[in-house]
Amino acid sequence: MSATTGSELRSDVCDLAELVTPFTGDADFRQNLVLAPSWPRRWSTTWLIDGSQVVWPVRDLESVPVLDSQPVRRFTWRARQRNRPGLEPMVSTGRKHGFESLEERALLRGLDFVRAREVLPQPFRLDFEHTSGRSAHIPDFLALMPDGNWLFDVRPAELVQDEDAVKFAATREVAAAAGWRYTVVGGWRHHVQGVLDALSARRRPRTDPLGLQSQLLAAAVERPRSFAELVGSTEWPALARVEAVHLLWHRRLGVDLGSPLQDSSLVWLGGAATRGRS
Structure with missing residues (x-):
């Protein structure tokens, strides 16, 4: 009899996608986006490079020097705040990375386990069009993995509002256009x-x-x-x-x-x- 049945969540060979429970409800909100043929030119991303804001249209994301970027939004610590920010050391990158909630810390730990080469918090601000106007969104993390870039948002599935889902749908389109993976981490598999x-x-x-x-x-x-x-x-x-x-x-x-x-x-x-x- 085999010692492993194939039903185990094998720690030695698993991918991060097997560990999380993704939120996928944003697919229902794709119809709210303005995706005319020119959208990759009209939607823009703003990055912080050497302390200065630099704008790239979505169509030019492959030219962004992501490793030279800094978070577009800084972390804040203050008394009696409801979220739990901090710094998580990662063995795979050799340094500490900021997080703004315990859910984000859990993702950093998972990324460390699957050997992320680099993790960039709040990597850019996305400005996009939808049927009610324009909105902006800052994804939580961009991870540089051995097999390519992986963009993440972290939000417990039960807390996702319609406004969030529209932003996630827009971010998913941007990631696909750039050839990146994208996941909204809504939770984790049991244990x-x-x-x-x-x-x-x-x-x-x-x-x-x-x-x-x-x-x-x-x-x-x-x-x-x-x-x-x-x-x-x-x-x-x-x-x-x-x-x-x-x-x-x-x-x-x-x-x-x-x-x-x-x-x-x-x-x-x-x-x-x-x-x-x-």
Whole structure:
């Protein structure tokens, strides 16, 4: 019998799109947009480059030096504010990134897990036309991924208003015109945030003077094992727990992100080649 059934949310090979529950209701509001043939020229994006605002029409987005840009809106911290802003360190980029809510922090953590090369908060302001006039929208993040750019908005699905949906529909058109992916993160699959939070505690670079990581990987090569059995196969099981979590974060070991992480969780050697190992 296969140790993995194919129904698991495999941490070692999953894409971020498999972890979130996207809001897609903006498709119903596409009809509210003015998408005449000239719209890529008429809609514009404003970026902050070297401290100055620079405007590019949507049709010219491929020429924007995105890595030279700064957020078009600054983060603010003040007493008694309702949202929870802060800075999230990311191992994949090697620096801290601003967020304006706990939902945005969760996305940054997910992007770190799937190895975003760079993440730009509030990358640009979009000015667009709709049937009731003109509006503006600032997407939450632009992530530079190994396979291309990915634009994000973050809003719990139950809080999306019609005005938001129009803005998301416009942003989706812009992303498609630029050849980018676009996702409105409306939530997360069950247990994913909790498991990623647990794994992220050991994401930073580590030394391994006892060689426990190699022992864990060697044990996982033989066959998938429960977390408790895997760490118990090493010379120092208590210390091996920390190294196992580190290897899970870095996807050298795999686990089901759709279930709570516990001693009975099945752990396997990371990589697509291990799928279905008996």
